[in-house]
Amino acid sequence: MTKVGIFKLVSFLAIIAVLIVICVVEDRLVADSLMQVKDYCYRIEMASEEQGGIASGEVASLVDNLETSWKKNEGKLCFMVNHKSIEQLGVEIVRLKTYIDEEEEIEFFTSLEIIKSYVESFQHFMGASFHNIL
Numbered sequence: 001m002t003k004v005g006i007f008k009l010v011s012f013l014a015i016i017a018v019l020i021v022i023c024v025v026e027d028r029l030v031a032d033s034l035m036q037v038k039d040y041c042y043r044i045e046m047a048s049e050e051q052g053g054i055a056s057g058e059v060a061s062l063v064d065n066l067e068t069s070w071k072k073n074e075g076k077l078c079f080m081v082n083h084k085s086i087e088q089l090g091v092e093i094v095r096l097k098t099y100i101d102e103e104e105e106i107e108f109f110t111s112l113e114i115i116k117s118y119v120e121s122f123q124h125f126m127g128a129s130f131h132n133i134l
Contacts, residue, residue, distance in 0.1 A: 033073035034119045037089070040066040041116050044096075045109075054100050054108050063096045089118045 001009075040062060047058045070093055077086055092115045099108035 029076060031123065033077060034123050036069050036073065037066065038116060038119050040069065041112055041119075044112060048109075053103075054105050055103050060097075060100050063093070063100060067093050067097070086122065089115060089122070092118070 044059060044062045044066070047056070047062055048054050051058055053059075070090060074086060074090060092111050095111045096108060096115075099105075099111060
């Protein structure tokens with residue numbers, strides 16, 4: 001092999017390695033962001049059970065923390081996926097706050113379940129894929 005051939009091979013392998021690293025970082029970022037949302041959902045459910053309803057300060061605080069966390073992570077995710085694909089999750093989080101104010105528990109828990117189902121479906125289509133590398 002000539003020096004040019006070796007340089008081409010090394011360059012090709014370096015590009016593939018960089019693409020793999022980017023995909024792995026993307027996958028971890030998506031997985032961590034969605035896991036935070038899922039964890040908040042479970043903590044909100046537990047707090048509402050312990051407090052005997054959704055009209056408590058602890059539940060409202062957890063929903064506020066969920067919203068803050070999601071807004072921070074949503075900005076990062078928008079670099080990787082179309083914003084329209086993930087904006088519905090933010091809408092549902094805002095609905096949670098409205099349902100707390102209006103003390104509508106059935107709608108609150110329905111919205112919470114919708115958020116969890118979005119998180120599950122997002123994990124399937126947002127993760128890194130080796131097709132992205134090619």
